[in-house]
Amino acid sequence: MADIDVLQQLEQTQQKGLNSLAGIASEEALLAWRTQYLGKNTAITQAFQSLGKLPAELRPQVGQTANKVKVALEAVLAEKTAALKETSLAHALATETLDITLPGRPLVQGRLHPDTQMLRELYRVFGEMGFQVYRSREVETDEFNFQLLNFPIGHPARDMQDTYFVEAGERGTNPIVMRTHTSPGQIHAMREFSATNPQNPPSVRLILPGMCYRYEQTDARHETQFDQIEGLAVGPGITFSNLKATLSDLARRLFGQQVRTRFRASFFPFTEPSAEFDVECFLCGGKGCPVCGGGWLEIGGCGMVHPNVLRNGGYDPERYTGFAFGLGPQRIAMLRYGINDIRYFWENDMRFLEQF
Numbered sequence: 451m452a453d454i455d456v457l458q459q460l461e462q463t464q465q466k467g468l469n470s471l472a473g474i475a476s477e478e479a480l481l482a483w484r485t486q487y488l489g490k491n492t493a494i495t496q497a498f499q500s501l502g503k504l505p506a507e508l509r510p511q512v513g514q515t516a517n518k519v520k521v522a523l524e525a526v527l528a529e530k531t532a533a534l535k536e537t538s539l540a541h542a543l544a545t546e547t548l549d550i551t552l553p554g555r556p557l558v559q560g561r562l563h564p565d566t567q568m569l570r571e572l573y574r575v576f577g578e579m580g581f582q583v584y585r586s587r588e589v590e591t592d593e594f595n596f597q598l599l600n601f602p603i604g605h606p607a608r609d610m611q612d613t614y615f616v617e618a619g620e621r622g623t624n625p626i627v628m629r630t631h632t633s634p635g636q637i638h639a640m641r642e643f644s645a646t647n648p649q650n651p652p653s654v655r656l657i658l659p660g661m662c663y664r665y666e667q668t669d670a671r672h673e674t675q676f677d678q679i680e681g682l683a684v685g686p687g688i689t690f691s692n693l694k695a696t697l698s699d700l701a702r703r704l705f706g707q708q709v710r711t712r713f714r715a716s717f718f719p720f721t722e723p724s725a726e727f728d729v730e731c732f733l734c735g736g737k738g739c740p741v742c743g744g745g746w747l748e749i750g751g752c753g754m755v756h757p758n759v760l761r762n763g764g765y766d767p768e769r770y771t772g773f774a775f776g777l778g779p780q781r782i783a784m785l786r787y788g789i790n791d792i793r794y795f796w797e798n799d800m801r802f803l804e805q806f
């Protein structure tokens with residue numbers, strides 16, 4: 451009797467399972483159905499578990515029936531699962547639309563740093579004037595940064611350029627320094643060019659751009675890291691007039707024909723005579739402000755290359771003369787764009803950088 455019950459229960463389970471599946475329309479309901487009919491606690495599992503206790507002749511029939519019911523229910527479950535998936539996809543396709551009129555995310559556009567822009571403009575202007583760019587190193591020896599430029603060891607003029615010394619072991623009187631100016635490049639350049647023809651070195655007209663480092667008290671016009679553009683022209687018969695004309699012309703090309711400039715006598719160990727080159731301050735209109743001080747902004751030093759320096763570069767000062775200058779491109783950019791503090795350049799503040 452009990453055995454007949456098992457078979458009946460199995461048949462009923464199959465019937466009920468098939469019937470109730472027809473009404474299922476969601477994946478959650480299908481999951482519940484699956485637990486109910488194919489889970490751990492169903493007529494099918496019970497039938498399998500009871501097999502051992504049944505009389506031997508009934509076992510095949512009960513086992514086969516349980517198996518048949520299980521296979522049948524699994525088959526309809528698979529069909530239903532596929533059908534539900536298809537319906538939900540069709541629904542999504544019909545109802546969800548892709549709004550292609552929505553504006554895209556803006557791409558942030560990069561740009562060149564104002565200092566780089568200024569340098570490139572200066573390369574262009576100097577290029578028109580016949581100067582070629584010569585690259586020189588940022589880490590120097592004391593010998594090149596000072597000694598070969600006529601600053602002997604212990605010379606008071608070294609105080610003009612507060613220096614970062616690099617720890618590099620015991621190097622006696624020739625420590626390693628972060629270059630304090632681009633002028634040591636003059637020696638590298640002259641040596642390279644004079645080596646090509648030591649008896650008759652070629653004339654040169656060069657600019658040497660790059661970073662310089664000083665242990666400075668920073669303020670609106672001083673930073674511990676700044677660019678310079680060194681200029682160097684060496685040849686037979688070069689005069690101070692050529693220097694004045696070159697820098698005055700540069701100022702006119704950069705700021706227009708009306709710009710006022712001035713040369714002030716000064717001192718550098720590696721030029722003789724020496725001068726400082728000022729441009730009227732556009733930030734205050736020449737009245738005087740925190741950037742310029744007195745209405746004029748010094749944008750560089752200059753002078754005639756000292757005979758010792760020419761000699762150190764392999765040029766005979768009896769036959770060659772030359773002029774040199776060292777400009778501050780960031781000072782020029784400040785005048786150009788109305789930037790009232792040099793410290794903005796390397797602060798990386800987007801509000802500043804995005805204006806260029």
Ligand code: PHE
Pocket residue numbers: 630631632633680718721724750751752753774775776777
């Ligand atoms: N090297 C000098 C400085 O940094 C500037 C300079 C360059 C002066 C060339 C004269 C000639 O202060």
